[in-house]
Amino acid sequence: MKDYVLGVSLNESSLRCALVEESDEGISISSLFEIEYENFENALKDVNVIKALREFVAKSRYNKCIVALPSSKVLTRIKTVPKIPESKIVKLIQTEIRDYAIFEKENVSLGFSVLEDRGDEIDIIWAGIKEPTLVSVLHFLKASHMKADTITIPQLALVEFVSTLYAENGIYAVLNVDKESTTLTVSKGKRIVFNYTQDLGYDCFEKGDLSLKGTWVGNIVSTLSYVSRNLNIPVKEVFVSVNNPNSFDILSFLSQRIPSPALLLTIPESVGFSDESIFLKIQKTGGNEYAVPIGLALLSKLKKGEVNYLSITEHFLREKVSERLKVLTTVLVLVVINGGAILVYPFLRNSINSTNAQLSSVLKSISEISKPAEDATKLGQDLQNLKGLLSKIKEVESSINVNPPYSVVLKEFKSLSPGGVSISDIALKDDSSISLRGNSNTMRNVFNFEENLSKATYIYNATVLSVDRDTNEFTFEMQANMRKGK
Numbered sequence: 001m002k003d004y005v006l007g008v009s010l011n012e013s014s015l016r017c018a019l020v021e022e023s024d025e026g027i028s029i030s031s032l033f034e035i036e037y038e039n040f041e042n043a044l045k046d047v048n049v050i051k052a053l054r055e056f057v058a059k060s061r062y063n064k065c066i067v068a069l070p071s072s073k074v075l076t077r078i079k080t081v082p083k084i085p086e087s088k089i090v091k092l093i094q095t096e097i098r099d100y101a102i103f104e105k106e107n108v109s110l111g112f113s114v115l116e117d118r119g120d121e122i123d124i125i126w127a128g129i130k131e132p133t134l135v136s137v138l139h140f141l142k143a144s145h146m147k148a149d150t151i152t153i154p155q156l157a158l159v160e161f162v163s164t165l166y167a168e169n170g171i172y173a174v175l176n177v178d179k180e181s182t183t184l185t186v187s188k189g190k191r192i193v194f195n196y197t198q199d200l201g202y203d204c205f206e207k208g209d210l211s212l213k214g215t216w217v218g219n220i221v222s223t224l225s226y227v228s229r230n231l232n233i234p235v236k237e238v239f240v241s242v243n244n245p246n247s248f249d250i251l252s253f254l255s256q257r258i259p260s261p262a263l264l265l266t267i268p269e270s271v272g273f274s275d276e277s278i279f280l281k282i283q284k285t286g287g288n289e290y291a292v293p294i295g296l297a298l299l300s301k302l303k304k305g306e307v308n309y310l311s312i313t314e315h316f317l318r319e320k321v322s323e324r325l326k327v328l329t330t331v332l333v334l335v336v337i338n339g340g341a342i343l344v345y346p347f348l349r350n351s352i353n354s355t356n357a358q359l360s361s362v363l364k365s366i367s368e369i370s371k372p373a374e375d376a377t378k379l380g381q382d383l384q385n386l387k388g389l390l391s392k393i394k395e396v397e398s399s400i401n402v403n404p405p406y407s408v409v410l411k412e413f414k415s416l417s418p419g420g421v422s423i424s425d426i427a428l429k430d431d432s433s434i435s436l437r438g439n440s441n442t443m444r445n446v447f448n449f450e451e452n453l454s455k456a457t458y459i460y461n462a463t464v465l466s467v468d469r470d471t472n473e474f475t476f477e478m479q480a481n482m483r484k485g486k
Contacts, residue, residue: 006062007296011243012040012070012179018290019060020297028272044140053144066296068154072181076127076195083122093126094317099435107131108317113310115191127153127312155185156308157295163190164298165268173235177202177242186227196223199468205248215469217257222443238262241291265291409458416452418445434480439473446476458483
């Protein structure tokens with residue numbers, strides 16, 4: 001029995017589809033489709049793009065359809081959590097999502113996949129996308145008459161492509177190079193162990209910008225070094241997928257600077273073609289630009305609960321950014337500005353006293369009121385807002401009692417940060433977790449900072465989540481935990 005699966009890769013500047021026929025004899029490519037555009041968001045509303053895709057879909061019969069969105073539009077993280085029910089894992093992810101500025105004041109659609117079960121704890125990979133972006137994609141798919149069974153991330157498709165078609169069971173990395181972003185995913189066979197995204201893509205090669213090209217490859221070299229040195233995961237090969245069929249010097253540029261062999265992903269000879277014209281279409285690139293949609297078709301066999309099955313539309317976070325965390329962040333920013341030795345607790349006490357004074361003033365105004373009704377309504381609203389603020393501040397106050405003094409933790413961050421590293425935003429939460437964002441003059445200093453924190457007294461599990469280049473400096477995100485009982 002033959003099954004036809006449609007893999008659809010939405011990239012930053014192009015859309016590619018692969019209709020894959022699966023049978024007992026293996027897989028073959030029935031048709032390929034691509035359309036280029038200038039901008040992802042605009043393409044979702046472009047009538048010409050929609051019309052072209054609709055015409056392709058009308059000619060394609062398929063049993064399943066798997067869609068991947070651009071990596072730059074989906075926040076992806078790997079996390080270790082206790083072995084707990086799915087609903088509680090979702091709550092842990094939702095708590096973490098609130099800390100990311102990218103999702104501020106937006107609802108989030110998300111999903112996760114279990115990567116490894118170690119008995120009392122599990123490794124998961126989760127991905128989240130802003131509700132407005134997802135809604136735009138769904139409208140686009142509907143307008144194109146495309147029925148998608150799963151919406152996921154391209155990293156999983158590339159890992160499936162390599163592990164299945166290349167029969168790769170060792171440790172390898174896959175680069176997915178889009179126009180303005182690049183993801184580096186390290187995997188052991190089908191199990192992803194590390195994921196990194198940078199805000200540079202093939203655009204800098206297309207323009208021939210030597211400075212940006214140097215930064216692009218430098219970020220990859222530093223990341224591979226970190227994976228090998230800090231995580232003890234030696235990468236044997238680096239596979240490259242470029243979302244552009246034009247021949248840039250990416251592979252040769254990369255090969256000269258990384259210790260591992262760099263290989264351009266191509267469709268292997270084991271994959272058949274229903275028509276010779278399809279084979280001729282990919283002669284120049286070997287089908288490299290279709291690695292993601294073909295990998296998506298291979299993912300269609302997975303069921304929920306299996307490794308690499310991830311649908312970003314499975315769970316929905318309808319809450320807004322936590323006001324309590326916003327209050328806490330404000331407090332910590334003030335502490336950083338005024339020096340690490342200042343205690344947070346007196347600041348909170350003053351805030352509570354001030355808010356209580358405002359409450360008394362509002363209550364007095366209401367009791368003596370003789371103004372029009374709309375003034376009374378406004379005062380009533382002020383009262384509720386102040387009560388809410390008091391509640392939030394008291395929650396922050398209570399959290400201090402179960403953790404080390406925040407000033408001590410902040411002082412340790414300051415003392416262990418290398419020269420050239422500064423912290424711009426930090427949140428210390430009552431579950432003992434820490435998230436921070438900062439700037440550095442070099443990539444090396446970011447990872448030196450992480451290494452320094454491994455020797456900290458009040459901080460542990462410090463991990464760099466991402467590093468992005470911004471003009472002449474690097475912006476990084478990091479997570480860590482506070483030790484209790486110190």
